[in-house]
Amino acid sequence: MPHDHHDHDDPHALLPPDPALRVRALETLLARKGLIDPAALDEIIDIYQNRIGPRNGAQVVARAWADPAFREALLQDATPVVADLGFFGRQGEHVVAVENTEEVHNMVVCTLCSCYPWPLLGIPPAWYKSDAYRARAVREPRKVLADFGVALLEQTAVRVWDSSAEVRYLVIPRRPEGTGGMGVDELAKLVTRDSMIGTGLALEPGQ
Amino acid sequence: MTRVHDMGGRFGDGPVDPGAPDDPLYAEAWHARALAVTLASGALGQWNLDMSRRARESLPPKEYASFSYYEKWVAAVADLLVETGVVTRDELATAAADESVPSGETGRREAHPLAARALRAENVAAALAKGSPVNRRFDGTPAFAAGQAVRTVRPAANRMVDGGHTRLPIYAAGATGRVLRCHGAHVFPDAHAHGLGEAPEPLYTVVFPAGELWAHPENPRDEVTLDLWQSYLEPA
Numbered sequence: 001m002p003h004d005h006h007d008h009d010d011p012h013a014l015l016p017p018d019p020a021l022r023v024r025a026l027e028t029l030l031a032r033k034g035l036i037d038p039a040a041l042d043e044i045i046d047i048y049q050n051r052i053g054p055r056n057g058a059q060v061v062a063r064a065w066a067d068p069a070f071r072e073a074l075l076q077d078a079t080p081v082v083a084d085l086g087f088f089g090r091q092g093e094h095v096v097a098v099e100n101t102e103e104v105h106n107m108v109v110c111t112l113c114s115c116y117p118w119p120l121l122g123i124p125p126a127w128y129k130s131d132a133y134r135a136r137a138v139r140e141p142r143k144v145l146a147d148f149g150v151a152l153l154e155q156t157a158v159r160v161w162d163s164s165a166e167v168r169y170l171v172i173p174r175r176p177e178g179t180g181g182m183g184v185d186e187l188a189k190l191v192t193r194d195s196m197i198g199t200g201l202a203l204e205p206g207q
Numbered sequence: 208m209t210r211v212h213d214m215g216g217r218f219g220d221g222p223v224d225p226g227a228p229d230d231p232l233y234a235e236a237w238h239a240r241a242l243a244v245t246l247a248s249g250a251l252g253q254w255n256l257d258m259s260r261r262a263r264e265s266l267p268p269k270e271y272a273s274f275s276y277y278e279k280w281v282a283a284v285a286d287l288l289v290e291t292g293v294v295t296r297d298e299l300a301t302a303a304a305d306e307s308v309p310s311g312e313t314g315r316r317e318a319h320p321l322a323a324r325a326l327r328a329e330n331v332a333a334a335l336a337k338g339s340p341v342n343r344r345f346d347g348t349p350a351f352a353a354g355q356a357v358r359t360v361r362p363a364a365n366r367m368v369d370g371g372h373t374r375l376p377i378y379a380a381g382a383t384g385r386v387l388r389c390h391g392a393h394v395f396p397d398a399h400a401h402g403l404g405e406a407p408e409p410l411y412t413v414v415f416p417a418g419e420l421w422a423h424p425e426n427p428r429d430e431v432t433l434d435l436w437q438s439y440l441e442p443a
Contacts, residue, residue: 029302034322111215165434
């Protein structure tokens with residue numbers, strides 16, 4: 001059987017140990033060879049800074065709250081539904097939406113790396129990528145929720161989705177009380193990033 | 208055969224720091240640059256996402272544990288660039304000596320056979336929006352159906368490459384669950400991460416009772432789901 005050879009003289013060790021210098025050395029080398037375009041790097045950064053982020057997912061959730069047919073289609077097969085809204089692409093090619101209810105609270109983690117639905121939520125926050133979250137979310141989700149200040153009713157079961165493949169999960173948080181008359185844009189403002197990962201709840205009106 | 212990245216269920220990590228809602232997207236400016244260099248290097252088409260994950264989790268355990276998130280990415284890109292022959296070790300070492308060159312200043316240009324494939328600024332949005340779907344046609348019959356009881360194989364290990372990439376976490380090895388959802392066939396990372404082709408297999412979401420995985424579950428009604436390829440599973 002072949003072995004996954006591990007070279008103890010790893011190429012990356014040839015680069016400067018300081019991470020900022022390490023990135024710069026790599027960028028300079030690749031740019032000099034014409035393999036990366038520094039303007040393309042600026043564009044990638046700008047897209048995830050300013051154009052793709054949790055506001056996308058919040059629009060999906062708000063529509064699911066406001067429109068029963070949309071909600072039904074989303075829970076059935078989310079990928080084409082969110083793609084119709086323009087939310088498709090890298091790290092969001094296969095999407096499943098899961099809905100929180102009084103009976104079940106959904107929460108998403110990637111224990112093996114940090115898989116996350118980029119087109120819907122953008123680049124993951126630092127805590128999502130932390131060892132503590134990756135290690136603990138599957139074994140003690142209620143204690144992790146307590147770290148976020150979230151307490152569930154005892155009768156609510158927790159279902160943790162460890163995204164081990166290319167399926168990306170979007171949590172539909174419970175719609176807050178007192179939001180009956182609100183339109184989609186107003187509702188979307190109540191939908192936080194963490195509520196769509198399952199480590200938070202949607203905001204109450206005025207919160 | 209365990210790897211340091213496979214940390215689900217591990218004890219001793221302490222509390223999760225949820226940060227603040229207005230925290231910047233990147234704690235350091237170089238984090239953004241590291242993300243962009245990684246994506247732009249990947250666009251050269253010399254490796255796939257499974258190989259990237261394999262490269263990150265193959266870092267020596269001491270480095271994996273001490274590197275920050277984007278340090279792992281940068282180290283993996285450097286290793287992949289050499290592994291796939293895009294740059295040589297000597298060139299990396301020289302780049303280190305040239306670190307005083309300001310970011311973005313390209314200096315002299317050298318023709319590289321892959322330069323025509325470099326991602327241009329005007330194509331970035333379209334490339335990100337296109338993504339890389341991994342669902343594939345599968346002519347066989349899936350072995351399992353929704354509702355069926357299944358058991359994961361044990362040990363959790365790549366069956367083709369000893370110590371190789373796999374996506375069955377150790378905490379779920381030998382556990383019995385129930386198929387919740389069938390996703391059709393997806394590219395198989397255990398093969399794809401090692402250049403052994405796409406080898407698509409049916410993919411299932413399997414749900415496990417917490418008591419099947421942990422000695423002291425917080426609540427007996429809690430559950431964990433995993434997305435698992437067919438060859439990770441057997442009938443229960």
